[in-house]
Amino acid sequence: MFMLKIKKLLFYIFIGYPIYIISFLIKRDHDLWLIGSKDGFRCNSKYYFISHINSSLNSKIKLYWIAKDKNTFNKLTALSLPCVYKYSIKGFIFLLKAKVYITSYGTQFDLSFWTSGNVFKCYLWHGVGIKNIGYLSKKENIRRMYHSKNIFNIVKYYPYREKPNLFLSTSPLMNKHFSEAFNIDKKNIFEGLYPRCEFLLSSKDDVASFINKYEDNEIKGIINQLKCYDKIYFYMPTWRSNKKNIFKFLNWDIEQLNDILIKNNAFLILKLHPMSEYEKSIIEYSNIMILNNNIDPYPILYYTDTLITDYSSVYFDYILLKNKELVLYPFDLEEYTNEEDDLAFDYKEYTPGIYIYTFHDLLEFIDGIYSNNEDSSRKINEIRNIFWGNYESKKSIQLKEKIEKSL
Numbered sequence: 001m002f003m004l005k006i007k008k009l010l011f012y013i014f015i016g017y018p019i020y021i022i023s024f025l026i027k028r029d030h031d032l033w034l035i036g037s038k039d040g041f042r043c044n045s046k047y048y049f050i051s052h053i054n055s056s057l058n059s060k061i062k063l064y065w066i067a068k069d070k071n072t073f074n075k076l077t078a079l080s081l082p083c084v085y086k087y088s089i090k091g092f093i094f095l096l097k098a099k100v101y102i103t104s105y106g107t108q109f110d111l112s113f114w115t116s117g118n119v120f121k122c123y124l125w126h127g128v129g130i131k132n133i134g135y136l137s138k139k140e141n142i143r144r145m146y147h148s149k150n151i152f153n154i155v156k157y158y159p160y161r162e163k164p165n166l167f168l169s170t171s172p173l174m175n176k177h178f179s180e181a182f183n184i185d186k187k188n189i190f191e192g193l194y195p196r197c198e199f200l201l202s203s204k205d206d207v208a209s210f211i212n213k214y215e216d217n218e219i220k221g222i223i224n225q226l227k228c229y230d231k232i233y234f235y236m237p238t239w240r241s242n243k244k245n246i247f248k249f250l251n252w253d254i255e256q257l258n259d260i261l262i263k264n265n266a267f268l269i270l271k272l273h274p275m276s277e278y279e280k281s282i283i284e285y286s287n288i289m290i291l292n293n294n295i296d297p298y299p300i301l302y303y304t305d306t307l308i309t310d311y312s313s314v315y316f317d318y319i320l321l322k323n324k325e326l327v328l329y330p331f332d333l334e335e336y337t338n339e340e341d342d343l344a345f346d347y348k349e350y351t352p353g354i355y356i357y358t359f360h361d362l363l364e365f366i367d368g369i370y371s372n373n374e375d376s377s378r379k380i381n382e383i384r385n386i387f388w389g390n391y392e393s394k395k396s397i398q399l400k401e402k403i404e405k406s407l
Contacts, residue, residue, distance in 0.1 A: 013155070022117075023117030025117075028119065029099055030100075033062065034066050034100065034111055038104075040068075040071070041072050042296040043196065047194075047199045050081075061400075066083075066110075068087075070085065098119065099118075100403060103122070103124065106160070107121055120166070124168045128170050128387050129313035130343050132342045132344045133181045135183050136344065138342050139342055166190050170387060174387060177344060192398055193388070193396075196298050197388075199298060200298065200301070200317065222295075235270050236297070237312065239275065250359065253359070254285060257359075258288055263367070264366060266287065268287060270282075270289065272293075305324060306324065310336075311336065315351055315353075319388075320391065328351055328356070350383060
């Protein structure tokens with residue numbers, strides 16, 4: 001581990017930073033834009049990319065996806081989408097020539113910080129919510145990344161402290177939150193709608209057309225499988241670094257859960273963090289599926305009836321979908337809030353829905369006998385407005401126009 005840190009530091013000093021300095025001297029092509037995401041073809045970058053391609057057929061802007069792996073490159077090439085492999089001569093040239101970088105996680109994660117001199121950087125970001133992030137985080141490792149004045153840490157974390165020229169936010173509350181979290185002026189905040197949420201709000205026919213055109217057979221197969229059931233539940237828990245195998249803490253009886261699902265002709269999809277561990281026997285149950293880490297959950301999320309989550313930002317995306325059920329399952333609420341201590345807003349106040357704390361109550365909920373007399377629909381409408389504002393009038397094309405005007 002120590003040697004890896006030394007190698008990384010040497011790369012920064014002798015290769016990374018020299019390239020970064022040289023990149024400021026390169027003349028940039030204002031009509032060449034690049035976009036990417038650290039986890040393959042997914043997140044807001046994916047949906048902005050496709051929206052841009054479909055709405056800019058006669059545009060002088062040339063937007064390319066920068067693929068960080070061959071699978072993504074081959075997939076997009078097969079779909080006839082403009083794509084360049086990052087670790088190629090062409091990829092390096094494009095990174096040095098492009099004037100605009102568009103990312104979901106930041107230049108250092110999705111594209112390349114070292115080639116970004118004089119680049120216009122637009123962060124789509126990857127989630128609104130109630131957690132402290134960036135400069136606001138109370139976590140020691142995150143605070144060191146953003147606040148440390150130690151020369152070693154400044155050299156190490158400088159790429160992570162970059163300030164985007166434009167940051168996509170969603171409402172006045174989130175504008176303030178993101179401005180403070182990334183130490184950027186509010187004039188660099190653009191209030192719009194997340195591209196992936198624009199997809200979720202599309203008509204049934206448009207969603208089906210999108211999936212048919214851009215998704216692979218695995219996702220299409222899952223969606224067809226869901227048609228056999230009366231109700232689809234989607235469980236997406238937050239990653240907990242101290243609970244890599246979350247099932248050991250959930251105390252679920254998987255066989256009993258599967259029986260209740262069968263009884264109600266229901267199906268449960270689990271979307272776990274890539275680093276999560278679980279017993280392989282879970283995938284053997286007929287009405288439970290653990291979603292592959294390389295699968296984009298959003299096309300599937302559209303076809304679900306109920307989201308079950310805890311502290312995840314997916315909650316705030318899902319509240320845009322009306323006539324859906326929202327279940328909060330914070331089985332470790334007291335422990336999580338005490339240990340993490342990194343929530344920007346009051347949890348219960350800002351996440352209305354059906355609250356369930358035990359496995360017994362979860363079974364009763366799926367079985368339709370859970371007693372919940374509280375009507376949270378009015379409060380959900382309020383939270384939807386607080387986090388998304390006038391979202392129905394916002395489109396990805398407006399962000400494209402803002403970037404063009406800013407160059």
